[in-house]
Amino acid sequence: MEILPVTISPSELIEFLFLQLDNLPDERKGLNKTYEIRDMVIAAFSVFFTQCPSFLEHQSLMKKRRGKDNALSLFGLKKIPCDNQIRNLLDRIPATRVFEPFQTVWEWLKKNQILNHFKYLDEEILLALDGTEYYSSKKMNCLHCNCRHHRNGTTTYYHQVITPVIVAPDKKQVINLEPEFIRKQDGETKQDCENAAIKRWLLKNPASKKNQKITLLGDDLYSRQPICELAIEQGYNFIFVALASSHKSLYEWLEFLEKNKKIIKGQVRKYQKNKLLYYKYKYVNNVPLRETEPSLIVNWYEVEIYDKGKEKVIYQNSFITNHQLNDERMEKIITSGRTRWKIENEGNNLLKNQGYNLEHNFGHGKENLSEILLALNLLSFLFHNVLELVNELYQKARSKLEKRKTFFNDIRALVKYEWFEDWSELFVYIISEGEQKRLINTS
Template sequence: MSNQIRTIVKASIRQAAHIEQIRLRKDLNADALFATMRSGFEKIKDHRPGQVKHTLADTLMSAFAMFSLKDPSLLAFDCRRLDDPDNLKTIYGMATIPSDTSMREILDPVDPTLLRPLFKDAFRPLQRGKVLEKMVFMEEGYLLNLDGTGYFSSSKLYSPACLEKKSRSGKITYHLQAVGAAVVHPGFREMIPLCPEIIRKQDGTTKQDCERNAVRRMLVKLRQDHPHLKFIVNEDSLASNAPHIRDLRELGFRYILGVKEGDHKFLFEYVDQAVEDGQAVELVLPDTKKEEISHCFRIVYHAPLNKGNQDIRVTFVEYWEDNPKRKKPLRFSWITDLSVTPDNVYQFMRGARARWKIENETFNTLKNQGYQFGHNFGLGKQHLSEVFVHLMMLAFLVDQIQQLCCPLFKAARKLYRTNRSFWEKVRYHFYGYVLKTMEELYYTLLLARRRNLTS
């Protein structure tokens, strides 16, 4: 189909659907972001000498396309590759598409750290386009949620990268985990995922890796990638320890860390004494929507972290919700180095409680809404599973950017109740029509929906 005919078809689609042309942002739409991914893949040197049937860039783009289209497995993607490769090649910019076996063989030796620059490539237009500024939280900083999650576990399958867990009966379970990071804001449903850090058996050592070490590696790399961005690290109570806080300070990160009384007895006793001595700030704020609910706060400044690290002074913030309909009130406690005052403590609480977004809006979405994060696409003998995790997270990043910035994507997504049903329709039209761009596909979705509503 020529460009002229295609333009006429696009215009007729909009006219038939009574849809005005939606203006897309230059670098923040699907087709532009796919081109960014393709350009980044082409910069990675192929580890195979001589001429090859499938270039590394094509292979990486094929795997990215699989996650982008939410195909449930490599086998499903391979079947579609054989049925109708035209749109895959045209829209994702591939010359050839490898089989599932070839894809695994080609990607297994790829060092996943080579994919890290692509997260910056996708992040940069958000900064240039002033989109990131909308997500500033407090003190010109961005909330950065960190958490670990498992993505593979088996008593039979394993790779050299797998961690091992031995039960009392002697049974060994092999597993892999990752630390995820995302820029979030309590006022936004969307988040901006950053490059993950894999928890795996490190090369040259027999020691087990752990989440704490992975977080430390992630923060060092993150500061190298974004030396000037102000981040406020938001983590659970496992992170509220002196070595981690010293790492955060050294790297220039602010922090909000959960604390529990059972783990910080000395700190909570200090807070109780401060309350008794009248040195705590206590206030109650009415809920703006429900009269029966009140938000209660207690702030203690310059509190010692624990008995052994009294040189580390923090601001302690406690929050509970007074709601007569709840048998057990919601109650949370945090430590922070932010300047919390009665004027901003409610905003602080909303940001601190937004930590759940890394679990619900990120990990649960990846596992349960089409990305198949818990599915084993292949362990390989070197880095295969890690490469797949990075490519999956890149696809998720592209989707989140579209959801934040692309009005056409948002209009098409709004037509469907769930992400799963939306992506089912995307795949149906992707493999059922000859298309040149994702822009055409989204307009096709709008037209199809319009016809269903008017028929």
């Protein structure tokens, strides 16, 4: 695993969250304020960061037995609240109140040139967009829930979210940014949708805010003129899937150009994991995206990847982009468009199936609980990815246990039975005895 020249510890990342919590208003009435609001937020975060639903309960028992606990030494949590206390208080806090650490991490990565390792097409960063569902119930609901009405008379209430993720073709890790919730907006009665949510995210997050050239990646839902125009206005480039079924006018133009031999065709041979692949492509610049005027002028390409060994097509898709297309850059354009899949494999699917339990109902509440819990879960995912990029002890501990599930199984068991003075001691405990002294000295 590549070791980058800078480092950051779990405690330093958690401090990014602490700094924002100092400004949280306390709207509780009465004198019963045994627990500070920041303690409640950090307590919830600790459960997601350790991927241990019983973390707080175990630390309460450890404190009674041994007079010390990992909640304090690892997370700075002086008092350990119970689950109901956490849920009741967090329900009052909008999830946006814990969004600032996403931006703080971005700035740290940029300042220390870690983001340079994610640059690919035209020295730009690739930002994949996708929506996913993270809560559903037949009973529990709130004013912000969307709903599905079924033929049998029942209703499913659900929450969705857009999770923007920085991806790179040669990087296993992803860097997730602040999410955008797909929820009924204040005062609205109609349901929200992914299309409206991504427009809100673009308006709140112009490329100038990131001070970085960025190309957006997305599926067919995003390749509509209002979204493409807004992306350009906000300083982004884009590569979006564009299917014939949803772009009738565009494909009528392409059919006409194909008949008149105006579409350029080419092929690139590429060895990938000892496989000989043929990237067969065709493209055209400057075609109208829609029939209605004024129409945005875009560039279109189609790619078909043929596996010579298996003698079959293993991938086929079509895209629109505002990047100019030519034979010299088609391989990178194609690779960039395909990298969108990482938001599923290394993003949402990992969050759902590899310990973060994205779709688990951690609590719904009446106002904000489900959203702030999700935000803290996504923040823990971000911190883990950053540590895997730059923290040598974390990298070696992960390599020692190989599988992500094994790593967090050990974390859960260790923090339950053993007390650790800090995160370095915990990681060194996992690593082999022969390396302990050297790693402590170099850390």
